[in-house]
Amino acid sequence: MNIDIVTRSIDPARTSANTAETVLTPAAVKTRGIKTVLTLRTPDDPRLEAQPLYLSGLAIGGTPRNVIYQATMGNTIYAWDADSGIELWKTFLGMPIQGTSAIDAHNTNVRWGVLSTPIIDRAAGALYACAWISADKTGNWQTGQHFLAALDVITGKLLRPLLPLEGAMYDPGHGLAVLKFLSAERKQRSALAMVSGAVLVAFGSIQETSKTARGWIIAVDVSKWTIAATWASTARGTGGGIWMSGAGPAIQNDDSIWVVTGNGDFDGQVDFSESVVRLKYKPAAGAAKASIAVTGWWTPWTDDGRTGGQPGGEAAAALLHANQPKASNFRPVPHLARQGVPAAQMGTAWGDQDLGASGIVILEHKGIALVSSKDGILYTVNMANPGNTMPADLTVAKAAANYAKLAAVPILYTYFDPSVDPATPNPLNLNKLPANRTHHLHGTPVVWSSGNHGLMHFCGGENGNVRAWSVAANKSSTYLGCSAAAASPLAQVPPGGMPGWSIVLSANGQNDGIVWAMMPYGDANLGSTNGRLLAFDAENLSKFPDGSGQIAPLWDSQDWNWNFLHPKFNRPVAVGGKVLVPTYDGRVLVLGLV
Numbered sequence: 001m002n003i004d005i006v007t008r009s010i011d012p013a014r015t016s017a018n019t020a021e022t023v024l025t026p027a028a029v030k031t032r033g034i035k036t037v038l039t040l041r042t043p044d045d046p047r048l049e050a051q052p053l054y055l056s057g058l059a060i061g062g063t064p065r066n067v068i069y070q071a072t073m074g075n076t077i078y079a080w081d082a083d084s085g086i087e088l089w090k091t092f093l094g095m096p097i098q099g100t101s102a103i104d105a106h107n108t109n110v111r112w113g114v115l116s117t118p119i120i121d122r123a124a125g126a127l128y129a130c131a132w133i134s135a136d137k138t139g140n141w142q143t144g145q146h147f148l149a150a151l152d153v154i155t156g157k158l159l160r161p162l163l164p165l166e167g168a169m170y171d172p173g174h175g176l177a178v179l180k181f182l183s184a185e186r187k188q189r190s191a192l193a194m195v196s197g198a199v200l201v202a203f204g205s206i207q208e209t210s211k212t213a214r215g216w217i218i219a220v221d222v223s224k225w226t227i228a229a230t231w232a233s234t235a236r237g238t239g240g241g242i243w244m245s246g247a248g249p250a251i252q253n254d255d256s257i258w259v260v261t262g263n264g265d266f267d268g269q270v271d272f273s274e275s276v277v278r279l280k281y282k283p284a285a286g287a288a289k290a291s292i293a294v295t296g297w298w299t300p301w302t303d304d305g306r307t308g309g310q311p312g313g314e315a316a317a318a319l320l321h322a323n324q325p326k327a328s329n330f331r332p333v334p335h336l337a338r339q340g341v342p343a344a345q346m347g348t349a350w351g352d353q354d355l356g357a358s359g360i361v362i363l364e365h366k367g368i369a370l371v372s373s374k375d376g377i378l379y380t381v382n383m384a385n386p387g388n389t390m391p392a393d394l395t396v397a398k399a400a401a402n403y404a405k406l407a408a409v410p411i412l413y414t415y416f417d418p419s420v421d422p423a424t425p426n427p428l429n430l431n432k433l434p435a436n437r438t439h440h441l442h443g444t445p446v447v448w449s450s451g452n453h454g455l456m457h458f459c460g461g462e463n464g465n466v467r468a469w470s471v472a473a474n475k476s477s478t479y480l481g482c483s484a485a486a487a488s489p490l491a492q493v494p495p496g497g498m499p500g501w502s503i504v505l506s507a508n509g510q511n512d513g514i515v516w517a518m519m520p521y522g523d524a525n526l527g528s529t530n531g532r533l534l535a536f537d538a539e540n541l542s543k544f545p546d547g548s549g550q551i552a553p554l555w556d557s558q559d560w561n562w563n564f565l566h567p568k569f570n571r572p573v574a575v576g577g578k579v580l581v582p583t584y585d586g587r588v589l590v591l592g593l594v
Helices: 026-032 333-338 399-403
Strands: 034-041 053-060 063-071 076-081 087-092 119-121 126-133 145-152 193-195 198-205 216-221 226-232 257-260 276-282 291-298 360-363 368-371 377-382 408-412 446-450 454-460 465-471 477-486 502-508 511-520 531-537 553-556 573-575 578-582 587-593
Touching: 026 511, 026 531, 026 553, 026 587, 034 076, 053 573, 063 587, 119 193, 145 198, 226 276, 226 291, 257 360, 291 377, 360 446, 446 502, 446 511, 454 502, 454 511, 477 531, 477 553, 502 573
Parallel strands: none
Antiparallel strands: 034 587, 053 063, 063 076, 076 087, 119 126, 126 145, 193 198, 198 216, 216 226, 257 276, 276 291, 360 368, 368 377, 377 408, 446 454, 454 465, 465 477, 502 511, 511 531, 531 553, 573 578, 578 587
16 A cells, blocks of 8 residues: 655645554554664755655666655755665756845745745656746845746656746736736745646745735646646735745645635735635636636634724824734734733734734535634634625624634634633633743644544644644534643743644554654744654543643653754654654654664
């Protein structure tokens, strides 16, 4: 049986659960332990932002091989034999962009090349990757361009010429100007996806303060190798970047596409910032061109309304720069003071709530999708009828009605505040910054159907624990327990460290679930910091002294003085009896049982 990992978060629904793992069981990991089996090196660039991918039983040179693929920020794609570590091939796609604070305020990256996780179409024998290339060989971000590459998974050779995405056009209609895609304004972090014969490439922005910041999706028809359709998340206003901490668009069984957008303008017509958005891609048919269209959305409440990028009320306008899109749930100073936020935190604590920091995971059989964000709140979206929030819904008076469009009430997800009902019916109670620490969720919740607890999901926010939940028949979530370990214990407080936990799950069907969880010791946003890897029993919870549930560790790298640099938004992969751990020090660690 071939077990492949061809996309970020394991599958198109983005569950992050590999349910075909028979070797890595809780009993085996606990009794035998884990060791480094192979160390795969990426000398062209140390910062691995793309998740490793894996094909099993691939015939190369007449020999069946299990193959690990890794894309780098140096614009190189590597393929190694997963059992011997032999480098099978490597392909250089072109000079990457040189790191600069103009791209990211905290210049931790040496280069900017393949930032997103590629996608593999095994049937076609193709690996698709988006590379940021310095076509004029200066390394300057202002002249770099994004290209889509298609590589043969066996040889690494280009199956097609590099396809430039520069200059793609989007017509939003409504009498608005046609928008032109410019690479100098875009950062391509979101993992690639495939739907209806097209590769989807989603973009955020280089600088959130840019007047042209917005999210883009470019659909490439892989049979014709042309740009087929485009969509921009904002057209009248700005903002709405699609980055999702590296997560990819989630794909429903009917090929509906789900994305989460970031800070910016919202009007429910052509501006869809701070929203969960459902889209539909239609391939070209006859005289009709291919298209991407919005088919539904939901947008969270904000206490300052949402009438564009300039939230009103309580002298908010005085705090805003004319050219700076703000989070739609930006909290101006008087409101923050009433919430008890320290003066030093005002203007930053709740000024960047960026729903798009979280990816979205689909629970198809339940008809719901789960998403959180920098506010650490879980939103359970009704997939059949997301609610189509309008600006008039985003007031204190109508907040409860807007939340009633969800499939379950919003809850405190990544942290616990004993002063607040975690499923409070009053959304004003959810605006908290406990212990002066941020509790953002970066990436997607992990979803798994357990034999013991039924449908479960896991999260791991900033400065907090890995937390386990179960989903009831009424689609609400119930807290089960958390880990003793918390992310970024060495980060300065306030506000704590980024980006929280990177978690995936392996299991044998509904049994033998293990949560593989990486977290930084310090703040992985400000610079490089060592990381920690733990394996947790996913369903057999222990008890803390107070009787609450504890997710029990099976193995902990800290016990063995392991050292690796935490790879920020990246995540491990457990497959074929191995755990693939990308790092920020130019290594992919291949772990196995002792």
